[in-house]
Amino acid sequence: MARTTYRTADVDGFKVFYREAGRVGAPKLLLLHGFPSAGHMFRDLIPLLTDKFHIVAPDLPGFGQSDMPSRETFSYSFDNIARVIERFTEVIGFDRFAVYVFDYGAPTGFRLALSHPQRITAIISQNGNAYEEGLSDGWTPIKAYWQDPSPANREALRGFLTPDATRWQYTHGVPDPTAVSPDGQNLDNFYLARLGADEVQLDLIGDYKSNVALYPAFQDYFRKHKPPILAVWGKNDPFFIPPGAEAYKRDNPNAVVKFLDTGHFALETHASEIAEAIRAFLA
Structure with a gap:
């Protein structure tokens, strides 16, 4: 099994922690995690791909081991997260790469694609949404906050930040919840409990x-540049929900869509199946 190393990059004074594995010179693969996780969500996937790819999995700004500056010195928006990650790829020499996007990683990675389409060789979207039909009714309280960012509507979202909510995200829709390790969710809850992390996450929610507003631009990118998806x-x-996956075919008819009998954090139960699909797809 190839060794994974744990590094920190100085991105214009911003510390970005990342995992790296595989041979330098092999095809590059950037892994972008989602809420409320960090690069550790790829701990089972990385070893299954290191014989073929040069893999990097950063912790997004405000997540995991990367810097979480105060909200007074850093505005927590997806535009700013994407700017840091874009510079991160430049600092570490990731000039052309396939990108694996999940949850928050999707609007981050798609912003990179809009900014520099020539750098993206392929997209693997694991529950990484770019279509309004992919948003379930579970977004209703969040949409209420978008329409009226009142203190009361913001306070109503704190339920998404509790340990029970994290466990639910990991296990909902999993046929056998005992197959889900508690390690990832417990580490996520540790990071969420840090001083100020709750306000950071509410800002991002x-x-x-802004991501939904960019969906038409993302879709135009899929149509115009036709990256393998x-x-x-x-x-x-x-x-x-599944219509968000099927919608990729509308803008790129050659998109490959595969469904797995699991929930949001699909890597917790189906890392080997996802690795096999990636290997076949990128071959």
Whole structure:
């Protein structure tokens, strides 16, 4: 098994922690995690791909081991997260790469594609949404906050940040919840419990509306540049539902769509199946 190393990059003074594995010179693969996780969500996937790819999995700004500056010095928006990650890829020499996007990683990765389409060789979207039909009714309280960012509507979203909510995200839709390790969710809850992390996450939940506003631009990118797309989807995801995966075919008829009988965090139960799909797709 190839060794994974744990590094920190200085991105214009911003510390970005990342996992790296595989041979330098092999095809590059950037892994972008989602809420409320970090690069550790790829711990089972990375070893299954290191013989073929040079893999990097950063922790997004405000997540995991990367810097979480105060909200007074850093505005927590998806535009700013994407700017840091874009510079991160430049700092570490990731000039052309396939990108695996999940949850928050999707609007981050798609912003990179809009900014520099020539750098993206392929997209693997694992429950990474770019279509309004992919949003479930579970977004209703979040949409209420987008429409009226009142203190009361913001306070109503704190339920998404509790340990029970994290466990639910990991296990909802999984046929056998005992197959889900508690390690990832417990680490996520540790990071969520840090001083100030709750307000950071509420800022990002509020800014998610900027991603929905960009959906037409993302879709135009898919149509115009036609990057190879693999949508591999936990079909029981309570947030990003299967029509969001199928919609990729509308803008790129050659998109490959695969559904797995699991929930939002599909890697917790189907890492080997996802790795096999990636290997076949990128071959």
